[in-house]
Amino acid sequence: MSESEVRAILRQVCERLARQVVMPVGKMAVPVALGAALAGGTGCFSDGGPSSTPIYSAPYDAVTEAGLDNVSTPDVGDPGSDVFPKDADDPGSVPLYMALDVAPPDSAYMGPDAGPSDPGAQPPYMAPDDPGPQPAYMAVDAVDTDPGSVPLYMAVDAGPTDPGALPPYMAPS
């Protein structure tokens, strides 16, 4: 699409908004400059506006949200059955990961003493006891270098599950 097409669409949107100028209830107005207004403006469109797809997000789309029956896929029968053929005595309904020599999920991973429990595929430079080329701030034991503004309850020894340290505004009313 050309620049003139892009700007024509923006112009149309702006003209319509000039007639509407309705802020969605509960959506906070923040003084913004041109760039922010361009982006924030999409929240005011009657059709919801184009959705952003941030890096690290998982996709939301109409197809997914309409349900799996709406997914356009080849007719392949049992998904995956032709990709990784199972043994003749495989019951078929057993997910593949159960057939693999897979250790169960490490529920202790989140425990207070847990560290990286499976260094298998870990590149050597990332090994916790190998300072090699790893910058100091990346070390497993590293903490923010600016502890000044860290409240006492956030200290390393406080532990992550201490509910007593709730900031006042988070405390149940």
Next chain:
Amino acid sequence: MIELLKRLGCYPRNCVWELTLACDMRCLHCGSYAGARRDDELSIPEMESVADQLAAMKCEKVTLGGGEPTLHPRWHDLGRRLSDQGVRVNMISNGWSWTPEHLEKARHARLTNIAFSLDGFEEAHDRVRKPGSFQRVVAALDHCAREGFPASVVSHVNRLNAHTLREFRAFLGQHRVSSWQIQLGIPSGALRDNRDLVIQPDDLLWLIPQIAALRTDPTPGPAVLAADNVGYFGKYEKPLRDRGAEISFWIGCRAGMQVIGIESNGNVKGCLSLPSARHGNDRFVEDNLRRRPLKDIWEDPKAFAWNRGFTEEQLGGFCAVCRYRDICRGGCAWTAYSHTSNRFDNPYCFYRQALIAGRLDELGDDVANDTELAVAAGLRAGDIPEGGTS
């Protein structure tokens, strides 16, 4: 137009929430150096409060991420807490430890879908992630399909998988994947140490048309979504980004405007992908939820100033003279910053690369006699024809 636009507001429409930095993989392209959890991750009550605050701010969509979010013991309860307040919630997982129990929890949480990271076929995927992980992810996809639960895939495009996207879409279709998000691998985090995997800016000249073609491919297969660091403009912009909305083109990075990222220790950023202390740079961290409520952080006039306070004078390099500079604002902030250390100078731009390569027929614009643009692209005046190009 500016006065009109200033009357519009912004809100945290789309949140990516890192529940924990703990991860059972050590991917070569991990942008957040995930592995061990942070020492100061939020407690469960604090996280419940964050969920409530997001809902109160009318957040529409939350992606639960990590690290590996399923390693957090209460990911499903947090998801349910959000869902019960009207927020659409999904999750992105590496699939390494996926079990039927996870799917039960996902249903309990009322997730709209689960996305698994799958970076191409087995050899390419396992090399950047973990040997054996490809098969586990495929098994997880099949499990979801059998159980009728929508599964998506997110792929980082790198030099190992960039040439197999078309075949890969067909493969995903065979496994009943509903949607496929494609994003460029960027040399941030661990990928800085594996730059040989990173595609180069001029690869966009063939990659963007290919992704655009995948989006409009009528054959059965997943819906294809181009992530925010794929673009921008030129004649492929509409097929690349059109999702049926009135605006079918890129309108700039929305970090801190409609997008928000929350780290597992409560740090708030405009987008979770932006660098933080683990990258030796916390300039994009606005504040911490232990210090101030989300509403206060979001509505702070000084917050997200790097994006909300954009002026064209901030743009650098080619972006400073680009015709779309006021709309595009340098594309994906994370991508630009990772490559140039300037958030407003982004070489990963199709329009820029097409112009540099003299592929004027790909621009969709008449750039005849646009000397400023030609000079910025490193072209000689004579390289721009007088007769128009569109």
